[in-house]
Amino acid sequence: MKISYSLESNSKEGFPLLRRGFEYGWITAAARPSMPSASEVSKAWHNHEPIFLPAILDDTLPLYQSELAQANLFMEQIRQGAELSEVLETEAYDSRLQPAFELSGASFEDNDEQAIEKVIFDCWENDEMVADNLWCKASWLSFDEEDGSLRFRFSFGYEGYEDVAADPVRQGLAAKLTDTIFPESAAVTTHPTLNTILQTMLDCSRVGFMERIVYFNAPNGGAQMHHDVERGHEGVVFAQMNGSTFWLALSKPKLMDEIEAFLARAPSDQWSHLRKLASDRQALSDYLEDRDHEWAEELIDRTPAFFQHLIEGGYAYVLEPGDVLLMPQQSLETCVWHSVICLGDETGEGLSFAIKKL
Numbered sequence: 001m002k003i004s005y006s007l008e009s010n011s012k013e014g015f016p017l018l019r020r021g022f023e024y025g026w027i028t029a030a031a032r033p034s035m036p037s038a039s040e041v042s043k044a045w046h047n048h049e050p051i052f053l054p055a056i057l058d059d060t061l062p063l064y065q066s067e068l069a070q071a072n073l074f075m076e077q078i079r080q081g082a083e084l085s086e087v088l089e090t091e092a093y094d095s096r097l098q099p100a101f102e103l104s105g106a107s108f109e110d111n112d113e114q115a116i117e118k119v120i121f122d123c124w125e126n127d128e129m130v131a132d133n134l135w136c137k138a139s140w141l142s143f144d145e146e147d148g149s150l151r152f153r154f155s156f157g158y159e160g161y162e163d164v165a166a167d168p169v170r171q172g173l174a175a176k177l178t179d180t181i182f183p184e185s186a187a188v189t190t191h192p193t194l195n196t197i198l199q200t201m202l203d204c205s206r207v208g209f210m211e212r213i214v215y216f217n218a219p220n221g222g223a224q225m226h227h228d229v230e231r232g233h234e235g236v237v238f239a240q241m242n243g244s245t246f247w248l249a250l251s252k253p254k255l256m257d258e259i260e261a262f263l264a265r266a267p268s269d270q271w272s273h274l275r276k277l278a279s280d281r282q283a284l285s286d287y288l289e290d291r292d293h294e295w296a297e298e299l300i301d302r303t304p305a306f307f308q309h310l311i312e313g314g315y316a317y318v319l320e321p322g323d324v325l326l327m328p329q330q331s332l333e334t335c336v337w338h339s340v341i342c343l344g345d346e347t348g349e350g351l352s353f354a355i356k357k358l
């Protein structure tokens with residue numbers, strides 16, 4: 001399932017890889033890969049490899065064009081400074097939210113510099129309140145004024161403290177809140193072929209889509225290399241709804257192999273701190289988990305030659321509307337790390353849902 005792209009210093013046919021003012025080169029795509037078989041998907045999943053499902057949503061995505069247009073408008077309003085709580089109280093959203101979700105508060109999250117606003121809801125069923133403190137939180141993806149990327153994250157309770165896996169009822173209701181505000185979520189959650197693939201892969205009869213994030217990656221934006229391990233889910237499904245994104249995605253053991261291979265070829269007077277760490281694989285593994293891992297970030301996030309190295313290794317993917325990327329996240333040791341860059345000049349919507357067996 002390896003896909004080959006090439007990274008050039010300049011190219012007439014390709015797209016520039018540009019993230020927050022940093023230029024990595026121009027990416028030119030090889031032929032689009034074909035759809036893997038169910039057995040190839042399961043094998044790759046159990047080997048902790050990312051799985052690219054090209055155009056899998058193409059059959060149903062046209063059904064959600066008005067919802068996607070509405071979501072784009074919503075994103076633009078927030079990007080231009082509208083208050084999230086006020087937009088959610090307008091007729092267009094209030095009519096969707098009522099009667100199940102009642103807005104109970106809003107917070108500007110002063111302790112979180114990337115946060116824009118968090119809006120909190122109670123959930124009602126037949127005149128009975130069944131959950132409180134379900135929330136939708138809008139955040140910038142960076143501090144860069146030239147990066148208009150933002151995301152809407154849905155969860156519940158006290159952020160950073162809550163064991164979300166311990167309360168499947170509220171987790172399910174936070175997912176339902178996403179369906180209400182971004183109904184195009186159903187393009188993923190109800191897609192028959194995708195669900196069959198996921199059920200076979202996870203060996204279960206139903207898959208839950210939890211801890212949902214709706215991304216709007218803008219030109220010059222994206223995410224640094226990271227993972228999404230959280231207790232209670234197996235991995236992440238990312239679906240490109242419109243726009244386009246470039247990805248590097250590989251399991252942590254492979255990432256460490258590639259760091260070691262790259263350093264072995266680099267001049268010996270370069271990367272001295274990282275080289276010392278990498279001589280002890282466990283130390284490198286632990287260091288990557290540190291909140292501050294600047295010596296590694298310098299290599300894996302800001303070195304075009306390392307991007308080139310990973311692209312040549314077959315770890316690059318280009319997601320177009322209708323494409324899905326699956327990323328196993330079972331443990332800190334095996335999880336797929338990934339790095340994202342917006343491609344082209346359109347701010348594109350992507351759905352990132354954690355998957356769990358139900």
Ligand SMILES: [Fe+2]
Pocket residue numbers: 226227228338
């Ligand atoms: Fe992620």
